[in-house]
Amino acid sequence: MESLMLRINRNRLLETIKVSSSIGATKNGGLNRLALTKEDQAMRNKYVTWLRQEDLQVRYDDFGNIYGRREGKIHDGPAVAVGSHLDTQPCGGRFDGVLGVLTALEVIRVLNEHNIETDYPIEIINFTNEEGARFEPPMLGSGGLTESLAKEFIYNIKDDDNVSFEKALIDSGYLGREKNRIKNIKNFIELHIEQGPILDNQNKSIGIVQGIQGMSWLNVSVTGETNHAGPTPMSNRRDALVPSSKMITKVNELTKEMEGLKTTIGKLHVKPNVTNVIPGEVEFMIDIRHEDDEIRSYAIERLKEQLSTIALMNNVEVTITTDWHSDAVRFSSTVTEAINEAAQKWGYSSLKLFSGPGHDAKYMTRLANSGMIFLPSIHGISHNEQELTLDDDIEKGANTLLYVIQKLANTV
Amino acid sequence: MESLMLRINRNRLLETIKVSSSIGATKNGGLNRLALTKEDQAMRNKYVTWLRQEDLQVRYDDFGNIYGRREGKIHDGPAVAVGSHLDTQPCGGRFDGVLGVLTALEVIRVLNEHNIETDYPIEIINFTNEEGARFEPPMLGSGGLTESLAKEFIYNIKDDDNVSFEKALIDSGYLGREKNRIKNIKNFIELHIEQGPILDNQNKSIGIVQGIQGMSWLNVSVTGETNHAGPTPMSNRRDALVPSSKMITKVNELTKEMEGLKTTIGKLHVKPNVTNVIPGEVEFMIDIRHEDDEIRSYAIERLKEQLSTIALMNNVEVTITTDWHSDAVRFSSTVTEAINEAAQKWGYSSLKLFSGPGHDAKYMTRLANSGMIFLPSIHGISHNEQELTLDDDIEKGANTLLYVIQKLANTV
Numbered sequence: 008m009e010s011l012m013l014r015i016n017r018n019r020l021l022e023t024i025k026v027s028s029s030i031g032a033t034k035n036g037g038l039n040r041l042a043l044t045k046e047d048q049a050m051r052n053k054y055v056t057w058l059r060q061e062d063l064q065v066r067y068d069d070f071g072n073i074y075g076r077r078e079g080k081i082h083d084g085p086a087v088a089v090g091s092h093l094d095t096q097p098c099g100g101r102f103d104g105v106l107g108v109l110t111a112l113e114v115i116r117v118l119n120e121h122n123i124e125t126d127y128p129i130e131i132i133n134f135t136n137e138e139g140a141r142f143e144p145p146m147l148g149s150g151g152l153t154e155s156l157a158k159e160f161i162y163n164i165k166d167d168d169n170v171s172f173e174k175a176l177i178d179s180g181y182l183g184r185e186k187n188r189i190k191n192i193k194n195f196i197e198l199h200i201e202q203g204p205i206l207d208n209q210n211k212s213i214g215i216v217q218g219i220q221g222m223s224w225l226n227v228s229v230t231g232e233t234n235h236a237g238p239t240p241m242s243n244r245r246d247a248l249v250p251s252s253k254m255i256t257k258v259n260e261l262t263k264e265m266e267g268l269k270t271t272i273g274k275l276h277v278k279p280n281v282t283n284v285i286p287g288e289v290e291f292m293i294d295i296r297h298e299d300d301e302i303r304s305y306a307i308e309r310l311k312e313q314l315s316t317i318a319l320m321n322n323v324e325v326t327i328t329t330d331w332h333s334d335a336v337r338f339s340s341t342v343t344e345a346i347n348e349a350a351q352k353w354g355y356s357s358l359k360l361f362s363g364p365g366h367d368a369k370y371m372t373r374l375a376n377s378g379m380i381f382l383p384s385i386h387g388i389s390h391n392e393q394e395l396t397l398d399d400d401i402e403k404g405a406n407t408l409l410y411v412i413q414k415l416a417n418t419v
Numbered sequence: 420m421e422s423l424m425l426r427i428n429r430n431r432l433l434e435t436i437k438v439s440s441s442i443g444a445t446k447n448g449g450l451n452r453l454a455l456t457k458e459d460q461a462m463r464n465k466y467v468t469w470l471r472q473e474d475l476q477v478r479y480d481d482f483g484n485i486y487g488r489r490e491g492k493i494h495d496g497p498a499v500a501v502g503s504h505l506d507t508q509p510c511g512g513r514f515d516g517v518l519g520v521l522t523a524l525e526v527i528r529v530l531n532e533h534n535i536e537t538d539y540p541i542e543i544i545n546f547t548n549e550e551g552a553r554f555e556p557p558m559l560g561s562g563g564l565t566e567s568l569a570k571e572f573i574y575n576i577k578d579d580d581n582v583s584f585e586k587a588l589i590d591s592g593y594l595g596r597e598k599n600r601i602k603n604i605k606n607f608i609e610l611h612i613e614q615g616p617i618l619d620n621q622n623k624s625i626g627i628v629q630g631i632q633g634m635s636w637l638n639v640s641v642t643g644e645t646n647h648a649g650p651t652p653m654s655n656r657r658d659a660l661v662p663s664s665k666m667i668t669k670v671n672e673l674t675k676e677m678e679g680l681k682t683t684i685g686k687l688h689v690k691p692n693v694t695n696v697i698p699g700e701v702e703f704m705i706d707i708r709h710e711d712d713e714i715r716s717y718a719i720e721r722l723k724e725q726l727s728t729i730a731l732m733n734n735v736e737v738t739i740t741t742d743w744h745s746d747a748v749r750f751s752s753t754v755t756e757a758i759n760e761a762a763q764k765w766g767y768s769s770l771k772l773f774s775g776p777g778h779d780a781k782y783m784t785r786l787a788n789s790g791m792i793f794l795p796s797i798h799g800i801s802h803n804e805q806e807l808t809l810d811d812d813i814e815k816g817a818n819t820l821l822y823v824i825q826k827l828a829n830t831v
Contacts, residue, residue: 201650202649203652204650204652224694234799235801236708236775237614237615237632237634237775237776238614238774238776239775243620243799246683248685249684252663252664252665252666253664256661271648273648273691273692273693273694273696273697274692277686279685280685280686280687280688281685282704284685285685294694294695296648362650364647387651390647
């Protein structure tokens with residue numbers, strides 16, 4: 008067990024991150040490294056050099072996902088896979104995704120310099136277009152690899168300049184073969200910044216991610232009657248906005264009744280949206296999330312009842328449709344327990360929590376028992392040049408990852 | 420007094436309205452006769468022909484307002500002015516404005532055929548661009564005449580095709596001299612459709628308009644903090660929309676506490692308006708109206724207090740500014756009493772009410788003791804091709820106007 012407590016090389020890791028922070032750097036200390044752009048290509052080239060320096064077997068698959076394989080004692084055995092993404096948002100931070108790839112590389116470097124051979128192979132992965140900022144939707148590399156998204160669909164997605172994913176991939180030089188996709192996986196682990204304030208608020212260093220919340224997007228359309236504000240008496244109105252405002256309050260209040268439920272109304276349109284015209288129509292989207300799919304379903308049923316009642320009492324019509332939903336994911340207890348054990352052994356403060364946003368690990372649960380380590384984002388800020396994870400937390404996260412990888416890559 | 424009870428010629432009046440309904444007619448039975456367009460010009464030409472047939476002295480002023488003067492016994496005495504507008508909205512109705520001009524013409528025809536000479540002169544007026552649908556703001560003709568709006572301002576207003584009011588006026592052939600503006604006025608009376616449902620709801624034929632409501636437009640800006648919907652716990656949010664929805668409800672509820680108060684929130688913007696992003700900012704406009712300026716001021720103070728309290732309790736900032744306001748107008752009791760007397764004498768059902776929208780009569784109160792007669796709009800519909808005022812009500816309105824004009828144009 009002794010090697011499990013090996014320390015990563017803090018300075019080397021921070022230097023590596025610094026190099027990444029210089030490729031696609033923005034004026035305000037962030038990164039602009041959209042998937043398969045010149046900046047992303049430069050980062051990939053640098054990354055592949057690093058992989059080769061560690062004698063890893065490098066290959067890319069037909070989605071441009073880059074793998075670096077370190078063989079184990081059990082030759083051709085199932086690999087412990089670990090990784091995240093090097094692409095960023097247009098005004099993104101230096102840590103989102105990047106930490107997951109570069110801490111994995113640091114783990115390999117430590118194992119190499121100590122000549123530690125694991126039972127199972129280790130593969131570190133950089134997934135293509137996780138952000139979805141250039142090619143929508145997000146998580147195309149992991150989505151394609153796990154066959155959650157069809158290859159043809161992914162290849163035909165166009166960016167704002169009408170360039171297809173396929174063309175961008177070919178031009179980047181990172182189009183590999185389908186047979187290079189990783190298949191035989193024992194576990195998948197992803198280290199990532201939290202992109203939320205919970206760890207920072209509670210002053211914890213290691214987030215033991217239990218899963219990813221399920222979510223639904225409900226489209227709510229409220230129809231009353233458009234009329235002139237001046238002459239129409241209050242008692243004659245069928246204003247669509249007044250009951251909508253009551254609905255918004257109700258949707259918010261439901262979270263006080265149901266532990267862990269999150270509701271957000273972020274998008275709303277008023278028609279015709281003229282100061283002196285009583286709104287005849289209001290349309291808004293409810294984003295509703297919970298780690299437990301049954302509770303989310305129950306909450307949606309409750310909301311539908313409550314919104315219908317408000318509509319009825321205000322003499323307007325309401326229609327509620329589900330635009331999109333994504334079920335919750337539970338991570339493997341094998342992985343979460345290994346993370347917990349690592350944090351305990353190291354004496355790092357930790358917290359069990361759920362992820363709000365999706366991650367590559369979400370798709371990877373389809374191929375293997377998976378899990379995630381979260382590190383604190385100061386003030387919960389992410390997708391922003393101000394995004395910050397402290398050096399101490401990065402070091403703790405990398406030590407935790409080193410422990411977990413060794414634990415999972417060795418037979419007990 | 421006998422001549423006061425003269426009847427207008429219903430068939431002739433309805434035929435005249437029919438001619439108007441054919442100039443700029445839309446497929447769905449409405450009118451598209453924007454100010455100073457070819458359609459408006461055709462209507463004006465026809466109208467001037469009618470004025471000349473009645474031996475009226477015709478002139479236009481420097482805003483294109485058309486006057487037809489019928490001399491009285493008191494030569495060069497102050498005139499009883501009566502009128503409205505012949506222009507319409509792009510999908511407007513056949514009655515809005517038109518009835519006020521054409522019933523005035525019918526009154527002249529009746530007086531002429533009975534050779535009735537009034538003590539004071541009578542001038543019937545067609546005001547330019549009342550609707551504001553081509554040149555914003557509305558009521559340019561009456562606004563210019565009463566010097567409520569500057570001539571230079573009006574002349575420079577451009578339509579959507581960048582054509583100035585001045586150019587359109589010259590091209591129409593209706594640019595007259597400044598000295599032609601009506602100056603010496605005893606009273607002004609405008610007959611108009613209600614553009615609201617009160618008379619129709621209460622089954623009354625004659626609206627005795629007491630004045631025009633005062634109104635304010637308040638701009639409310641609520642500022643919280645933008646954040647991701649997924650990771651941000653409910654307790655950490657500074658959502659700008661949730662307190663805004665409580666404010667909207669409060670603004671609506673205030674009307675239940677204060678008799679006659681009308682509040683409308685017709686325009687609202689959410690920022691950044693993305694489904695999975697907690698809104699950091701919401702901006703909306705409150706349209707608030709009352710016939711009593713003091714009550715409106717008091718209501719605004721109450722609203723400011725209540726909205727600030729909601730903001731404080733929800734950890735967001737709110738700023739409330741007055742974008743625009745217009746004080747209430749009270750019509751002359753001389754005119755309202757004359758209308759009331761006419762309705763009583765004729766046995767027409769009537770109702771005292773306030774106007775929500777502005778009208779040319781609003782500006783005309785600056786030149787003379789003024790008043791308005793409202794006729795029912797079926798279901799309160801206006802600015803719409805479905806707009807309808809029944810023939811019976813038109814006849815009753817015209818008889819009332821004939822009575823009122825005679826009454827005001829004769830010394831007691």
